Amino acid sequence: SDSTEIRKGLVGVVADTTAVSKVNVETNSLLYRGYPVQELAAMCSFEEVVNLLWRGDLATPDELARSIARERSHRELGDRLMGVIERLPDESHPMDVVRTAVSVMGGEDPTAWSDDPEEIRDKALILIAKIPAVVAYIQRHRRGLPMIAPRDDLGYAANFLWMTFGEEPPEVVRKAFDVSMTLYAEHSFNASTFTARVVTSTLSDYYSAIVAAIGALKGPLHGGANEAVMRTFDEIGSADNVVPWLDDALAHKRKIMGFGHRVYKRGDSRVPTMKAALDTLIAHYDRPDIAALYDALEAEFVGRKGIYPNLDYPSGPAYHLMGFDTELFTPIFVASRIAGWTAHIQEQLAHNALIRPLSLYDGPAERHIDGYTADA
Numbered sequence: 001s002d003s004t005e006i007r008k009g010l011v012g013v014v015a016d017t018t019a020v021s022k023v024n025v026e027t028n029s030l031l032y033r034g035y036p037v038q039e040l041a042a043m044c045s046f047e048e049v050v051n052l053l054w055r056g057d058l059a060t061p062d063e064l065a066r067s068i069a070r071e072r073s074h075r076e077l078g079d080r081l082m083g084v085i086e087r088l089p090d091e092s093h094p095m096d097v098v099r100t101a102v103s104v105m106g107g108e109d110p111t112a113w114s115d116d117p118e119e120i121r122d123k124a125l126i127l128i129a130k131i132p133a134v135v136a137y138i139q140r141h142r143r144g145l146p147m148i149a150p151r152d153d154l155g156y157a158a159n160f161l162w163m164t165f166g167e168e169p170p171e172v173v174r175k176a177f178d179v180s181m182t183l184y185a186e187h188s189f190n191a192s193t194f195t196a197r198v199v200t201s202t203l204s205d206y207y208s209a210i211v212a213a214i215g216a217l218k219g220p221l222h223g224g225a226n227e228a229v230m231r232t233f234d235e236i237g238s239a240d241n242v243v244p245w246l247d248d249a250l251a252h253k254r255k256i257m258g259f260g261h262r263v264y265k266r267g268d269s270r271v272p273t274m275k276a277a278l279d280t281l282i283a284h285y286d287r288p289d290i291a292a293l294y295d296a297l298e299a300e301f302v303g304r305k306g307i308y309p310n311l312d313y314p315s316g317p318a319y320h321l322m323g324f325d326t327e328l329f330t331p332i333f334v335a336s337r338i339a340g341w342t343a344h345i346q347e348q349l350a351h352n353a354l355i356r357p358l359s360l361y362d363g364p365a366e367r368h369i370d371g372y373t374a375d376a
């Protein structure tokens, strides 16, 4: 093979095998451990999906009950962690707060270096339990509201919304949130997952891999897109402004957030499921204006460019309707994607090879500093 062939952005490069998920562009499908994600979204809770991704099979009722009980017992944030979060500036981006929180949890864990799969799963479950509290705290703090204690009689999605808004969510809202968590949970070698695998490949610790992955997810070309979609909606304002707004955006060569995908070129397999969930929220909150803007921008952009929406396009307005501030959308993505990152970290450790590609040098030719002699 030609060692100087460059695949910029690693486009089309198959970097390793994985048994966690399969993206099939031809059939427009996504399988987690063999199960179509639409089926999991309809039939399973996020807790069940997490267990599936980590164990490789759906958990037995006993295994699931144990995992749920453990998650529910870890939903509270410790004093030291709260102290660090409170000391960050109020203006800190919520993604920076979440990234810092995970870093603190790593610093507090005396067995952070463990590479035992059971122990890693347990650390991950504790992260899954605590990130909702971090997100809820940030959201409430921004609104000058006190923190709310977790409820161990509520499932993951209901408790997440309870801690954030102080109300038990109506079933339609709980279900839409749960579906979004399932859809965000895993997506093969995306940038943040690959980042986690690179860090793990050096035999660094679990938390370091997650912190690095959060950094990768923050960018608007990746997870930051759900936040960016909402800013676009705010900028456009209403459906009748779509055409002039798009004319201007494309004239300025702007990327339209929530559209396009490195792997899917004919539509993202997760979008129909999330769009259906968004539709239930639009009906529940009676917001036909959002439906009109959503449809108008999609029709206009797809019509002009043939570039289709990705998952962030329906999930952005869905989180907005639920009442989250826009800056909280990507931290919610973190809460979910920890599931996929953890499955890949375990897989990387089980078959590790240091990830270290090559580069083709194109800087100055060899040169020397005046007066230097080798024997000086």
Ligand code: CMC
Pocket (backbone or CB within 6 Å): 009, 190, 220, 221, 222, 223, 224, 225, 226, 254, 255, 256, 257, 258, 259, 260, 261, 262, 263, 307, 310, 311, 312
């Ligand atoms: N708006 C405008 N033009 C676009 C867009 C877009 N959203 N997406 C792709 N294009 C154009 C791009 O400019 C390029 O045009 P040209 O060939 O004239 O230079 C062509 O389509 C091919 O795109 P690319 O950027 O080479 O393709 P890529 O595989 O590198 O990009 C992407 C994938 C996701 C980075 C890109 O589609 C994008 O920037 N989208 C907007 C951000 C976004 O929604 N990201 C979320 C990704 S999916 C879920 C997630 O990770 O959260």
